Amino acid sequence: MVTIDGLVKRRGGREILSGIGFSARPGRVTGFLGPNGAGKSSTLRVLLGLDRATAGTALIDGVPYARLRDPLGTVGAVLDGSGAHRARTGRAHLRWVARSAGLPRARVDEVLELVGLTHAAAKRVGTYSLGMGRRLAMATALLGDPAVLILDEPVNGLDPEGIRWIRTLLRERAATGRTVLLSSHLMGELAETVDDVVVIDAGRIVADGTLGEVTGAHRTLEDAFFALTGGGSRLTGGGAR
Amino acid sequence: MTAARALAAELSKLLSLPATWLTIAGTLAANLLLAVAFAQAALRGTAATRDVVDVGLASIGYAQAGFVVLGVLAACSEYIGGQIRTTLAAMPHRARQLAAKHLATAIVALPAAALTAFCGVALTALVLGDTPATFGPILGVTGYLLLTTLIGVAAGALARRTLVAVAVLLGYFFVAGPLLRDNLDLAKYLPDTAGAAMWFPAGGALTPAQGALVLTAWTAALIAVALAGHHRRDA
Numbered sequence: 001m002v003t004i005d006g007l008v009k010r011r012g013g014r015e016i017l018s019g020i021g022f023s024a025r026p027g028r029v030t031g032f033l034g035p036n037g038a039g040k041s042s043t044l045r046v047l048l049g050l051d052r053a054t055a056g057t058a059l060i061d062g063v064p065y066a067r068l069r070d071p072l073g074t075v076g077a078v079l080d081g082s083g084a085h086r087a088r089t090g091r092a093h094l095r096w097v098a099r100s101a102g103l104p105r106a107r108v109d110e111v112l113e114l115v116g117l118t119h120a121a122a123k124r125v126g127t128y129s130l131g132m133g134r135r136l137a138m139a140t141a142l143l144g145d146p147a148v149l150i151l152d153e154p155v156n157g158l159d160p161e162g163i164r165w166i167r168t169l170l171r172e173r174a175a176t177g178r179t180v181l182l183s184s185h186l187m188g189e190l191a192e193t194v195d196d197v198v199v200i201d202a203g204r205i206v207a208d209g210t211l212g213e214v215t216g217a218h219r220t221l222e223d224a225f226f227a228l229t230g231g232g233s234r235l236t237g238g239g240a241r
Numbered sequence: 242m243t244a245a246r247a248l249a250a251e252l253s254k255l256l257s258l259p260a261t262w263l264t265i266a267g268t269l270a271a272n273l274l275l276a277v278a279f280a281q282a283a284l285r286g287t288a289a290t291r292d293v294v295d296v297g298l299a300s301i302g303y304a305q306a307g308f309v310v311l312g313v314l315a316a317c318s319e320y321i322g323g324q325i326r327t328t329l330a331a332m333p334h335r336a337r338q339l340a341a342k343h344l345a346t347a348i349v350a351l352p353a354a355a356l357t358a359f360c361g362v363a364l365t366a367l368v369l370g371d372t373p374a375t376f377g378p379i380l381g382v383t384g385y386l387l388l389t390t391l392i393g394v395a396a397g398a399l400a401r402r403t404l405v406a407v408a409v410l411l412g413y414f415f416v417a418g419p420l421l422r423d424n425l426d427l428a429k430y431l432p433d434t435a436g437a438a439m440w441f442p443a444g445g446a447l448t449p450a451q452g453a454l455v456l457t458a459w460t461a462a463l464i465a466v467a468l469a470g471h472h473r474r475d476a
Contacts, residue, residue: 049333050326051475066333083327085318092257100250100331140327
């Protein structure tokens with residue numbers, strides 16, 4: 001369970017988040033949608049304890065990330081890139097993360113198998129393609145078999161097969177009662193995957209409800225999104241942050 | 242328990258980074274080459290001393306650069322490929338994580354420092370055909386290099402960029418430090434001059450023990466600043 005309440009983040013005199021609040025519930029996939037620069041990554045960074053909030057709270061199972069007793073067993077997070085040093089092998093990267101939580105070595109091979117990276121485990125991360133880097137980040141997130149999965153733009157850089165794989169994985173996680181929160185600026189990719197939708201624009205939440213509620217009278221989620229965020233002029237370019 | 246796991250993770254990181262091994266091997270090799278050069282100079286009688294330990298440790302003034310780089314790399318490698326996010330997700334208690342990184346780096350640097358100091362003196366003894374009269378300065382050098390490495394880790398954690406941290410530290414140890422040493426009486430309490438007293442007490446006003454104490458205090462203070470900064474700043 002993810003609960004965000006009254007979150008404000010100022011950086012360099014600019015207000016990036018203006019008191020946002022929403023929750024992501026167990027057993028459901030929550031889509032956190034918004035144009036680039038709307039504040040999605042900033043919200044997730046505060047939620048993961050990477051950045052400090054100016055005001056408000058972002059809690060996981062009722063506590064801030066920094067106070068989780070078993071962080072890897074509670075939350076798995078995938079932000080942009082691989083989150084791994086390019087000079088290390090994929091397996092060496094997963095091994096140090098596993099050591100930090102006292103997880104057995106066998107678990108490293110399990111997650112490598114799970115994300116389809118076993119063949120590249122002995123290669124340096126610097127030789128990985130963008131998609132392989134994303135798979136390594138996913139393997140890292142799944143190491144502790146966490147109850148909450150948080151993903152920033154998970155389909156960025158993935159080929160169609162990878163997108164299909166990640167959709168199936170997220171649905172499976174939710175079906176087993178886990179919480180899935182994913183951010184995206186790509187509406188088409190999401191409509192089939194999410195149960196709940198939270199829309200953010202310029203640091204404010206502009207819609208929050210089930211997929212049906214947010215789509216409302218509009219033909220598709222994409223149409224609803226453009227109506228809510230005032231057009232698609234900002235929807236060019238890619239990347240998080 | 243958690244602290245032991247953090248240490249295991251930080252050790253695993255350091256040992257699986259090729260740059261760690263390259264830096265240690267490069268420093269050891271460069272120190273041996275310099276030791277031979279200094280020993281040759283002593284044989285020709287162009288050096289001020291022919292004492293095996295003094296000649297054998299003369300190269301340390303240069304080899305310390307390798308230990309500074311080792312410490313900086315340990316800290317700054319976190320900021321390559323967004324690894325810091327993985328680190329903080331796995332170990333959100335930031336002060337504990339960075340303290341574990343200092344300890345892990347010390348565990349790796351200690352044998353490397355002892356080996357560097359000992360091999361330099363041993364090779365010099367071979368070239369000069371003489372035996373060392375005392376081993377005290379070798380211990381002093383080992384401690385000095387260890388503390389210098391830790392200063393590298395703390396400075397790297399503060400700067401977050403390898404080039405910035407290395408430039409500042411080498412600028413201090415090779416340019417600013419020597420200048421201050423010659424022109425300022427209080428310079429004997431600065432980290433480099435106090436540290437040099439740990440193994441080369443001839444010119445300094447501090448005894449080896451005093452030098453060790455002063456350099457340890459500087460190192461502890463810088464680590465404390467690095468821990469506080471790591472705790473407060475956005476990643």
